[in-house]
Amino acid sequence: MQTIRWVALTIIAFGAFYVWGASLIRESTTYAAVGPRFIPNAIGIGIVLSGLWLFAAPGAPPAPDTPQRMSLDWVSIGLMAGLVLLYILVFRWLGYIGSTILLLWAGAQILGDRSHLLRDGVIAVMLAATIYLVFSRLLGINLPQGLIGF
Amino acid sequence: MFGADIWSNLINGFSVVLTPQHLLFVAIGVVIGTAIGVLPGIGPSLTISLLLPVTFGLEPISAFVMFGGIFYGAMYGGSTTSILVNTPGESSSVVTAIDGFQMAKKGRGGAALATAAIGSFFAGTFATLALMLMAPLLVRFALQFGAPEYFALMLLALSAVTGLAGQSAPKAFFATLLGLAMGMVGIDLQTGQARFTFGNLNLLGGLDPVMVAIGLFAVGEVFWAAGTFKRTVEESVTLRGSLLMNREEWQRSWPAWIRGTLIGFFTGVLPGAGATIASFLSYNAEQRFAKGRAELGQGAIEGVAGPEAANNASAGGALVPLLALGIPGSATTAVMLVAFQIYGLRPGPLLFQQQADLVWGLIASLYIANLALLILNLPMVRIWIKLLDVPKPVLYTGILAFSFLGIYADTQNTASMFVLLALGVVGFLLRRYDFPLAPVVLGAVLGPLIEQEYRRSLAISVNDYTVFFTRPISLVLMTLVAMAFLVPVFNAIWKASRRRAAVPAGDVGEIED
Numbered sequence: 001m002q003t004i005r006w007v008a009l010t011i012i013a014f015g016a017f018y019v020w021g022a023s024l025i026r027e028s029t030t031y032a033a034v035g036p037r038f039i040p041n042a043i044g045i046g047i048v049l050s051g052l053w054l055f056a057a058p059g060a061p062p063a064p065d066t067p068q069r070m071s072l073d074w075v076s077i078g079l080m081a082g083l084v085l086l087y088i089l090v091f092r093w094l095g096y097i098g099s100t101i102l103l104l105w106a107g108a109q110i111l112g113d114r115s116h117l118l119r120d121g122v123i124a125v126m127l128a129a130t131i132y133l134v135f136s137r138l139l140g141i142n143l144p145q146g147l148i149g150f
Numbered sequence: 151m152f153g154a155d156i157w158s159n160l161i162n163g164f165s166v167v168l169t170p171q172h173l174l175f176v177a178i179g180v181v182i183g184t185a186i187g188v189l190p191g192i193g194p195s196l197t198i199s200l201l202l203p204v205t206f207g208l209e210p211i212s213a214f215v216m217f218g219g220i221f222y223g224a225m226y227g228g229s230t231t232s233i234l235v236n237t238p239g240e241s242s243s244v245v246t247a248i249d250g251f252q253m254a255k256k257g258r259g260g261a262a263l264a265t266a267a268i269g270s271f272f273a274g275t276f277a278t279l280a281l282m283l284m285a286p287l288l289v290r291f292a293l294q295f296g297a298p299e300y301f302a303l304m305l306l307a308l309s310a311v312t313g314l315a316g317q318s319a320p321k322a323f324f325a326t327l328l329g330l331a332m333g334m335v336g337i338d339l340q341t342g343q344a345r346f347t348f349g350n351l352n353l354l355g356g357l358d359p360v361m362v363a364i365g366l367f368a369v370g371e372v373f374w375a376a377g378t379f380k381r382t383v384e385e386s387v388t389l390r391g392s393l394l395m396n397r398e399e400w401q402r403s404w405p406a407w408i409r410g411t412l413i414g415f416f417t418g419v420l421p422g423a424g425a426t427i428a429s430f431l432s433y434n435a436e437q438r439f440a441k442g443r444a445e446l447g448q449g450a451i452e453g454v455a456g457p458e459a460a461n462n463a464s465a466g467g468a469l470v471p472l473l474a475l476g477i478p479g480s481a482t483t484a485v486m487l488v489a490f491q492i493y494g495l496r497p498g499p500l501l502f503q504q505q506a507d508l509v510w511g512l513i514a515s516l517y518i519a520n521l522a523l524l525i526l527n528l529p530m531v532r533i534w535i536k537l538l539d540v541p542k543p544v545l546y547t548g549i550l551a552f553s554f555l556g557i558y559a560d561t562q563n564t565a566s567m568f569v570l571l572a573l574g575v576v577g578f579l580l581r582r583y584d585f586p587l588a589p590v591v592l593g594a595v596l597g598p599l600i601e602q603e604y605r606r607s608l609a610i611s612v613n614d615y616t617v618f619f620t621r622p623i624s625l626v627l628m629t630l631v632a633m634a635f636l637v638p639v640f641n642a643i644w645k646a647s648r649r650r651a652a653v654p655a656g657d658v659g660e661i662e663d
Contacts (some may be wrong), residue, residue, distance in 0.1 A: 021348070103554075104547045
């Protein structure tokens with residue numbers, strides 16, 4: 001089966017989930033002609049229909065240079081998503097500067113900058129510190145201080 | 151406030167903006183907008199989304215004056231990337247890359263940059279003028295609109311963007327619905343019921359459309375880059391020769407500017423057809439009318455002049471429905487609408503009456519932004535080019551850091567950062583399977599609004615569904631909706647019946663305007 005048909009099945013499942021989510025909305029039919037459940041329900045059904053449509057008409061197989069055919073570097077994508085997850089988890093604990101240095105430096109390595117460890121480190125420290133200073137001192141936006149304490 | 155009053159309003163607008171402080175904001179907006187627009191992969195809607203947190207704490211007029219600068223700056227910035235690197239900065243500059251890059255290879259890169267800059271100035275100024283003349287007329291018309299008309303208009307915007315996005319109708323249809331589905335999350339405004347929050351308090355406030363835009367476009371783009379970087383080879387040329395156009399290049403440029411400007415403005419006014427479509431239409435026109443049409447594709451200056459004028463003019467055109475009706479027709483103007491909402495303002499006829507200073511200040515700042523672009527950009531072009539030397543891995547992680555910073559600055563909570571990550575994964579998957587992203591953002595913004603107008607209409611008519619078809623304006627709009635909706639359906643059926651007749655063209659890039 002074509003990959004795009006699996007995508008279509010995922011869409012149908014998501015639509016069904018959405019309709020179920022809509023059924024959890026409490027209707028209070030006292031004064032409004034159309035309650036809070038009506039439009040969400042319609043959207044959910046529409047999503048199921050769009051999935052069915054895509055399943056029925058998946059289109060011609062993708063040309064070699066379209067995004068669907070490009071062979072992807074899944075290891076890098078996984079590492080990147082993992083890094084972002086880690087960033088969020090340590091964001092408060094390490095503080096803005098510490099966690100952002102980690103994100104900037106490790107992210108650049110994942111994206112293939114392996115030969116510039118030191119340069120990327122310097123950029124990461126400078127960028128993180130600058131952002132922190134501009135946002136917390138100049139714009140008065142609260143960013144976590146964390147372990148380092150600034 | 152109509153007719154001849156336009157000029158006194160405009161003078162009033164200039165008097166609001168022509169203060170050192172506001173001029174500084176315009177200049178900052180133009181510089182930041184251009185700088186970020188130059189960076190590959192970041193278009194105007196993302197630029198505005200990323201810069202929203204920077205404006206927190208400014209008074210509304212200052213913020214919007216700055217947005218005016220960012221808006222045109224981001225539109226212009228993409229051309230530099232297209233001309234000097236063979237990867238366009240955003241989808242609306244895809245066409246520019248065809249001839250612009252060839253010109254740069256031949257040593258006429260400076261002339262290509264110049265025709266883009268001067269064409270953008272010409273187009274932007276004309277579009278602002280047309281916006282100024284057209285918007286008040288539309289406002290007068292729109293004062294008669296009630297809930298059914300607004301409902302029909304928004305439905306038209308949604309169906310137009312669905313019909314025009316991408317090659318696959320079911321995919322565009324799903325993208326729009328996904329955006330609407332995201333818009334439903336949170337407290338229902340009319341009844342106070344929680345929807346799709348699944349007991350999670352963080353979701354009660356809903357999914358912020360700005361977060362949707364940043365997640366899909368920025369975070370998704372970084373994941374996409376992680377998957378493709380090592381496999382794509384990029385070609386770039388250094389800028390040689392003078393930045394001036396010669397006599398022949400001037401003579402070939404100006405007709406293309408005029409054609410591009412007219413095409414761009416009217417394309418921009420239509421809902422759903424943004425800068426990208428404007429630039430493609432302009433290129434088509436050049437293929438037919440340009441003096442150097444035989445040379446198109448190998449470095450004809452018309453191929454840069456026309457599309458670049460068109461995408462700037464369409465930016466001005468897109469502001470007409472946004473300001474006069476409060477209805478965005480593209481992802482960029484949708485994000486602008488959110489910016490208005492953040493300041494507690496609702497664009498539309500009432501804004502022209504109640505916040506005349508703000509509206510006319512914004513219009514005046516658009517003129518100034520265009521002039522500032524022309525003055526700043528040509529001399530500074532060598533600085534912009536330096537931005538292209540930033541190593542891409544560093545650049546992309548920087549975008550990532552800035553995206554999460556913006557969300558945290560806005561919400562002060564890490565739960566929203568998880569949501570942003572999830573949206574990034576969704577954006578990556580949509581891109582992987584070639585779904586258009588702009589309708590998702592537009593749907594997320596319009597979802598709650600369209601639902602309110604729908605329910606209000608039916609409340610007024612006491613549950614009589616014919617209310618959408620018995621009022622003349624609403625009937626016309628609904629007919630247009632039906633046409634916008636049926637054309638792609640028939641197209642799909644037609645295509646399916648001639649199975650495998652044609653293989654779709656290659657990756658046209660992300661439609662992000």
